[in-house]
């Protein structure tokens with residue numbers, strides 16, 4: 001009998017949610033519009049709200065994390081786009097934060113209410129209590145402490161079981177937009193994946209439909225350890241409809257067990273001119289069609305340099321960025337990684353095919369595939385999303401179009417790249 005290595009539960013989830021040419025055709029389904037979940041969680045109208053439109057550094061920061069920046073209208077539907085992108089514009093994440101000693105905010109725990117550009121005060125906090133209790137280092141912080149959750153049904157309504165990948169990627173994009181805003185604010189930041197998910201879930205009153213994924217810490221330690229606030233919050237329905245998905249819930253649970261985490265403490269410097277960076281945060285959009293004009297070699301190098309800068313976190317994983325160069329001035333076409341060609345030739349049509357036959361992958365200047373052999377699924381996938389946000393912003397600053405691509409033929413991409421690990425994400429850059 002051959003050696004048999006059982007898959008870890010998250011590897012099994014990844015395996016089961018691969019797209020292939022056949023699976024996409026076999027599993028095509030119509031959307032049930034009658035059960036479409038809401039993309040906005042709303043806490044009671046009686047709770048105090050703080051507008052984020054006023055100009056204080058913290059409010060500006062929070063608006064940049066997930067503020068609404070565009071409205072799209074189609075016959076019968078209107079929807080709003082945000083600073084952060086999202087697979088299918090379904091926004092399966094919520095942002096909560098704690099403010100302690102922050103101008104414009106009473107000390108307390110808040111929900112970021114994207115629809116009204118405000119923060120809802122969920123609970124005030126005392127000196128000895130706070131959400132630091134959910135971190136490994138529970139000492140009192142002054143400043144902002146963000147928490148990101150996933151609400152998978154918003155995405156599984158459309159993408160079914162593969163949706164947990166998008167929940168993680170989209171959370172990573174939010175971490176990336178918070179990073180971009182923190183850099184502008186000149187605040188040091190650290191990402192925590194090693195958080196007390198159960199304790200947070202209990203405090204926020206989450207049911208099975210919502211779970212915490214990560215935290216972004218902008219605070220400075222100012223005191224002794226704190227405990228969770230004594231009173232838990234009441235459950236609030238985040239979607240208006242719900243269909244459970246056992247496979248996603250199992251993957252979520254398993255993704256909370258982290259092993260052999262490596263800490264990364266380097267915090268990168270803002271890579272571009274500040275004003276242009278601030279503008280790019282608001283201008284960022286997903287390009288829908290490329291004109292096939294090339295991008296410059298230096299522009300490409302700048303984008304990649306930023307994408308590969310360190311990401312400070314308590315569980316860093318290594319990502320590999322494979323670039324299919326289609327239209328970069330002064331660089332021959334081919335498959336390229338870290339300054340070396342793995343093969344040369346025109347692979348644009350193949351890249352388009354691999355991205356589920358989407359023209360974005362074919363007509364781009366560069367199509368990037370992000371792969372990894374890392375084991376810690378939630379940190380790994382969120383880092384891929386964060387890197388995606390860096391790609392968007394570094395492209396936008398330079399007037400280059402970009403789009404995340406969550407749909408690709410997993411195993412065929414692996415074969416094309418010649419890698420063993422997981423394919424986490426694809427990305428197109430160009431004009």
Ligand SMILES: Cc1cc2nc3c(=O)[nH]c(=O)nc-3n(C[C@H](O)[C@H](O)[C@H](O)COP(=O)(O)O)c2cc1C
Nearest residue numbers: 081082085086087088089169285286404405406407
């Ligand atoms: C994880 C992820 C996967 C995506 N996958 C695709 C894709 O496969 N094809 C596509 O055309 N757009 C894709 N997009 C772009 C979204 O459709 C876009 O972000 C969303 O419509 C919101 O628009 P905006 O990015 O302009 O704000 C993806 C975005 C993200 C974050």
